[in-house]
Amino acid sequence: MALRKFYRALFKQFGPQHWWPGETPFEIVIGAILTQNTAWTNVEKAIHNLKRAGALSVEGMEALPEKRLAALIRPSGYYNQKAKKLKAFLRRLREHHGGSLDRMFRLPTEQLRQELLEIHGIGEETADSILLYGGAHPIFVVDAYTRRILLRHGLVAPGASYHDIQQIFHASVVSNAPVYNEFHALLVEAGKRHCWKARPQCAGCPLERFPHSVEA
């Protein structure tokens, strides 16, 4: 299967990625929301502000007025929107799980995924990032780089949905959280290095030797 070859090639080239860059499950959840359509370097600044303000905890963040929260996460962009999203998540966590991430993550994967998707501001990629990286649930995260790379190699059709792409991974890669974790992180690294583009930008990339259906 092509994807398993991709994984080996990427790992050989880039090595372990040590994702997610976050010290606690709560930090990972917050980072997953803050990184939506945003460079991670900007998210780091926002998280630094939250830490400095003592707001990188369930209680600390819930105690903040939304305006104050928005000001702290300003460097991550879309800060008014994201403050609303963070508040919506915290409210749900408190009302359904007593404010405990541990309790929340004990739910079955599919049930928790459905619940996360009901929260304002949490779409499929963010829900899956929270599940995989925050709770070690074995579910594959599909992001823009993943889509572009698979598209370029003709492994998915142009109109493929998030679910379509996720199913390809679930069907061909063993259901194992550490493996899904590493694979997705490697795909993002490849994406950042423009491995989804044609030569010369892709020259030397670990996927170049695999067939390209789309010379984008």
Next chain:
DNA sequence: GCCCAGGTGGGTA
């Protein structure tokens, strides 16, 4: 100045 970044939700046809 322009383009992009580890998306999502709301509106319209």
Next chain:
DNA sequence: TACCCACATGGG
């Protein structure tokens, strides 16, 4: 369903 757009900062 399928587009289109708003949301916003910071780095290359």
